[in-house]
Amino acid sequence: MTSIEVQALTKEYGTRRAVDDLTFTVLPGRVTGFLGPNGAGKSTTMRLVLGLDRPTSGTATIGGRAYATLGEPLRHVGALLDAQAAHGSRTARDHLRVLAVSNRLAVRRVDEVLEETGLASVARRRVKTYSLGMRQRLGIAAALLGDPEVVMLDEPSNGLDPEGIIWIRALLRRLAGEGRTVLVSSHLMNETASFADHLVVLGRGRLLADTPMREFIHARVEPGVRVRTTDATALKAALDRHGHDAVEHEDGHWTVRHARVEDIGRLASQAGVPLLELAAEEATLEQAYLDLTATEAEFTAQPQEA
């Protein structure tokens, strides 16, 4: 089993710390969402793991080895960093052949990943004729080329159409299900929530959270219950009797905090309150993320320097 180990990793550009004393491990068999606002250090961390940038201090290893010491690294690690990396004047197939040949991968793999990413029919077209979504698919095809145990994708759903988004979600789940280590950066919360099991959250180069996604959400946002009734007075009285804290909204529905639908439904039924609507309000990753980052100064509006 191969994991990505980041240990006290720091990268400075001039005086700016892009990555600041970062320590975390990405484990196999699950999809790890890599979250943070733009400029938080996600891409820099990925480049450091791939040995493309030199760390100022600390280490980043894959299965205990520095990336540069891997022989034929595409067989171990597949990465998508930038969908623009393919030369516009080359065909998609040639682009992948160049990569395959350098790591002595069978040309058969080129056709397999083209098929898998839905590019087989356009494989002999020049990349400059591709849409952003198709370039993303080509970048993902390149990452899968060596059938690697570790897959790192930087914003893979960028530019994908709705079908593509559903496709990549299934792909990531499948890769993790096969026991691979999957690290996917994103700044889209709902998107990340749909595929991630685990989260690593960065802010200003520092580690803000490294927890399972469910835990991350539940630790920050209490679920609530949404209720609508024709008899607000009776509902309020019933809720008060049981010590529930309810808030009425403008359109006439109520939110009961820290409660479960089972309890509120039974309670309303016993009190004979007519209900028009009763639903669990699931806490979202977005709420949890905003709650976490609200404390970080950089995420709130800062005065712009002239």
Next chain:
Amino acid sequence: MGFRPVLHSEWLKIRTLRSLPGALLALFAATTAFSALAGSDGSSDPEFDPLFTALSGVLPGQIAAISFGAMAVSSEYHGGALRLTLAAVPQRGRWFAAKMTAVAVPALLVGLLTACTAYAVARAGMGSAADGVTTGEQVRAVLGCGIYLMLMALFAAGLTAVLRSGVATLSVLIPFILVVSFVIGDAAGTVADFLPDKAGQIALHQTYDGALGPWSGLAVTALWTTAALLAGAWSVRRRDA
């Protein structure tokens, strides 16, 4: 991870970009055309050098060789292409050596073919004016011409790795070559003889009055190229991709 798969990959990169074989074709066509033109323009100049006249198409033609070297490297500096390359081949020194080999070998082969053709075409146009050129001089000039074109392509390739931009390289080298060749380059026997292009071009002359001979001139160009390649290798190895 050996050198051969990396070289194969770099060679495939050159083959699959239309502009790079295009530049080599331009090298052949431009050099041959300008040499043929020079050969048919019978000269009565007392300082007439039939060998250099026959190969003078190299002066404009070398710009295609320089473009070939610059473009082969500059394609790595667009849209994070180098990151993808170095993720596949993390041994940067090995990668750079493979890239330079993939530039040098086609440049040398096309350069030799170009020199042979250009000389033959120009010679046919000159008639008896070129009778004084010995076989040895012909072989030396054609061989030297091929090596010279390869060295100029590599010089541009190394410089591009330092500047990380093909546009920057070409906008330094092309004016440099044009200015040096047509303004200060005519003064033989001066420091101009030691400039990267002028030194190597001595091999194309039948006779040349100066400190350098044909082979020592090529050696001076080779030194410039080596310096550019070392600087390029240093830049690739040391800088963040």
